[in-house]
Amino acid sequence: MTGATPAQLEPTPSPSSAPSSSGGSNETDRAPRHFLGVTGSQGGELRDLLRLSDRFGEVNRRPIPKVPALRGKTVVNMFFEDSTRTRLSFDTAARRLSADVVTFSAATSSLNKGESLRDTVETVESLGADAVVVRHSSSGVPWQIASWVKRTSVINAGDGWHEHPTQALLDCYTIARSSPVLAERFGPDSDAFDFEGLKVGIVGDISHSRVARSNVAAMTALGASVTLVGPPTLLPSCLDGWPVEVSNDLDGLIGDLDVCYLLRLQRERTTEALLPTLREYRALYGLSAKRADRLKDGAIVMHPGPANLGVEIDADVTRRPCSVISAQVTNGVSVRMAVLYYFLGSGVDLVN
Amino acid sequence: MSTSAAFGGETHWLGDVALRGGTVLDAGGSRKADVLVSDGSIVAVGDITDLMSRSAVVLDASGCVVAPGLVDLHTHMREPGYEDAETVQSAARAAALGGYSAVVAMPNTEPPADNASIVSHVRALGERSCVDVYPAGTITLGRAGRALAPMAEMAALGVRIFTDDGSGVQDARLMRRAMEYARALGVTVAEHCEDAAMSAGGHMHEGEWSSRLGIAGQPAEAEELMVMRDLALARMTGARLHLLHLSTAGSLAMVSAARRGGLDVTAEVAPHHFTLTDADVASYDPVFKVHPPLRSATDVAAVKSAVADGTVDAIATDHAPHARHAKEAPFDVAPPGMLGLETALGLALSELGLPVGAVLALMSWQPAAIAGIGATHGGPLKAGRPANLCVIDTEETWVVEPDRTASLSRNNPYKGRRLTGRVRHTVTRGEPVVVGGEAQR
Incomplete structure (x- = not known):
């Protein structure tokens, strides 16, 4: 959808054709592959990663959920912005692949001593990182880092309001594994990952949401029909080129949705004159118990977490069977294992 | 010799x-x-x-x-205060390489040129450089937008252009008083048109690309609201007004209408506003971050036609050096600004499709007249x-x-x-x- 943005899913051999036993020495010479965003990706590329996630899901259900696929590889988590669940998820995923994991925290780094972002990144690369997992509050930072590194793969763990590609993948994976509509159509364990005709509503603060941008790209690439729902103050000022419908009326839409995806509402939006009060937001766009009663049979409720209970979603709704919020967290580990495996390109067979 | x-x-x-x-x-x-x-x-x-x-x-x-040497109405020489990015000597050398024999030095230095001593200092540095350097003075003390700078003491040293460039004067009453005061001194008030409340937090043009890239936008209206206000104040006060680096179709339409109504207003555009668009920001390279921001293709077309039809009086570089490390930062952290002195003439000759004489009018004798230096620069030969x-x-x-x-x-x-x-x-x-x-x- 944004044709002029840099390469998103870099061309890569499919995982099934990855060499099964080549050593690491000559691999370090090739250009690194980056996972920066899903905007502009084709459905086929996403389906490769989703199918690979299935295989790691199987690994994660074993008594000892660990494989040697990334043994000897060093993954550096560079989290310039606070994050608990994404960092833990990447950390867990890398360890289950037997990678060495180093965590970099901006609070204790030289960035506070006047070092530039580029210097910091080049230092980490010089230490021998095979991949950096980057979270930053500024949009575009993973793209900048990818333009500076020579050997290290860059994995985007969320940049500003722009992209959060692994979140989008885990959300799509969760839809595929949890939606009764899809299960009825393709069977419960289908690897079709075909969302044609699926109606998704993404509700809330679209404008400031990397989750929304990546999910619009990934879900529509897989065939879903996406409607963005929110007040005009929380929608992007210009939606030219976005493959979506837009609505300001959740009540008019809710009975049609197969997936109701609530975004986290940052409380400071009320002080930026984007909303009068949180109470009024809840009244118009919150998934209250009463409003959730109007969801149709087979609809699922999603949230990227952490939820503001009583604002965008009621606690009662998160505990209903239609809520797949905890499945999203579980699936996140499998999806991130797939991403690290796919882009780090270890030669060791993944199931051993 | x-x-x-x-x-x-x-x-x-x-x-x-x-x-x-x-x-x-x-x-x-x-x-x-x-x-x-x-x-x-x-x-x-x-x-x-x-x-x-x-x-x-x-x-x-x-x-x-x-031709007569070129005259730049808008050079950030960065000295005093930011000598790691540029000095009067280095900017003057770049200017000479770009064909300039005179530049107006913007006063947003550290400390800012808001009094006679800083103006004298910059002028003295310029006397040893390879172009004539004409310091501009600030409109308000410390560019803080709260009190008038001592414009008369700066005018007595030869300052003819006053501006808080880098930001606009937000307070309409203060801007009215500045224009009234300037009129008596026979000097020109030059405005960086940007309503700060409208553009607050923005780092690029608000539109299709800011929405896609997840970067907070600065709407065209942030510029246009201040153009509208300043045209009204110029009408009210009779002051000579120069509008810096206009970048939107709406701004240029207002200038054209005001000019037809007989108002004594001049306008400049910068080369990057007729050669680059907001789509260039897709790389997230902060080298494309500038204020006013790179606009839409529609605005670029409007700038070009306003240059061709005479609405625009001058092409000015807004040469804004920043040290390398400052631009190796996240897009929303990096400072705005791009170099311009060595590329402006080549861009104007290559991209505007105008006769050489028309380009020189926009880059030499017309800006010389606006700067009040027509006796020394801008010809005739x-x-x-x-x-x-x-x-x-x-x-x-x-x-x-x-x-x-x-x-x-x-x-x-x-x-x-x-x-x-x-x-x-x-x-x-x-x-x-x-x-x-x-x-x-």
Whole structure:
């Protein structure tokens, strides 16, 4: 959808054709592959990663959920912005692949001593990182880092309001594994990952949401029909080129949705004159118990977490069977294992 | 020949320079003629063979246009305060390489040029440089937008342009008083049009690309609201108003309408606003971050047509150097601004589709008049005038290389762009400061 943005899913051999036993020495010479965003990706590329996630899901259900696929590889988590669940998820995923994991925290780094972002990144690369997992509050930072590194793969763990590609993948994976509509159509364990005709509503603060941008790209690439729902103050000022419908009326839409995806509402939006009060937001766009009663049979409720209970979603709704919020967290580990495996390109067979 | 002398507070070069074989082009038109310069002034235009001394420096102008030196209304020289990014000397050298013989130095230095002593300091630094440096003064003390700067003491030193450039004067009442005060001094108030509340938090043009890229936008209306206000205040006060770096279709339409209504207002545009768009930000390279931001393709087309139809009086660079490390930061953290002095003429000649004379009007004699320096810069080229000239090969094609610059900074967004039209020689105060495309000092 944004044709002029840099390469998103870099061309890569499919995982099934990855060499099964080549050593690491000559691999370090090739250009690194980056996972920066899903905007502009084709459905086929996403389906490769989703199918690979299935295989790691199987690994994660074993008594000892660990494989040697990334043994000897060093993954550096560079989290310039606070994050608990994404960092833990990447950390867990890398360890289950037997990678060495180093965590970099901006609070204790030289960035506070006047070092530039580029210097910091080049230092980490010089230490021998095979991949950096980057979270930053500024949009575009993973793209900048990818333009500076020579050997290290860059994995985007969320940049500003722009992209959060692994979140989008885990959300799509969760839809595929949890939606009764899809299960009825393709069977419960289908690897079709075909969302044609699926109606998704993404509700809330679209404008400031990397989750929304990546999910619009990934879900529509897989065939879903996406409607963005929110007040005009929380929608992007210009939606030219976005493959979506837009609505300001959740009540008019809710009975049609197969997936109701609530975004986290940052409380400071009320002080930026984007909303009068949180109470009024809840009244118009919150998934209250009463409003959730109007969801149709087979609809699922999603949230990227952490939820503001009583604002965008009621606690009662998160505990209903239609809520797949905890499945999203579980699936996140499998999806991130797939991403690290796919882009780090270890030669060791993944199931051993 | 290369000795220099201080004379009446001004330094000029003692010696003869002969520009031979070119076509002289100034506001009066064009003619094949040689130009002889001696002791800082033009002594003959035409056949100079019998007038040349044996010691004259001869500059080959064959196939070239010999024009009045260019005048930039909008240069950030960064000194005092930001000498890691640029100095008066380095900016002046870049200016000379770009064909300029005079620049107006923006006052948003540290400390800002909001009083006579900083103005004197910048002017003194400029006297030793390879172009004439005309400091602008601030409108408000410390550019803080709260109280008027002592404009009269700066005007007494020769300051003719006052601006808080970098930000607009937000308080309408204060701007009214500034214009009233300026009118009595006979000076020009120049505004950076940006309603700060509307643009707050923004880092690029608000539109299709800001929405896609997840970067907070600055709407065109942030500029247009202040253009609208300042045109009203100029009408109210009778002050001379100059609008800096206009970038939107709406702003230019308002200027055009105000001009038709008889208002004494002038406007400049920067080369990046007719050569780059907000789509260039898709790389997230902060070299494309600038204020006002790169706008939509529609705005770029409007800027070009406003340049062609005379709505725009001047092309000004907004040359804004930033140290390399400052631009190796996240897009929303990096400072706005891009280099411009060495590429402005090539971009204007390559991208506007205008006759050379029209481009020179926008870059030499019209800005000289706005800056109040028409007696010294901007031609015409005739005997008795100060020798401030440039020689332009309008056919030469070259590729922009950011590392080939006299600037101390590298924030040039035109890497790899092919341009047609290049400065061959520049003569300032009679001294050949650029010869064959190379700075002489």
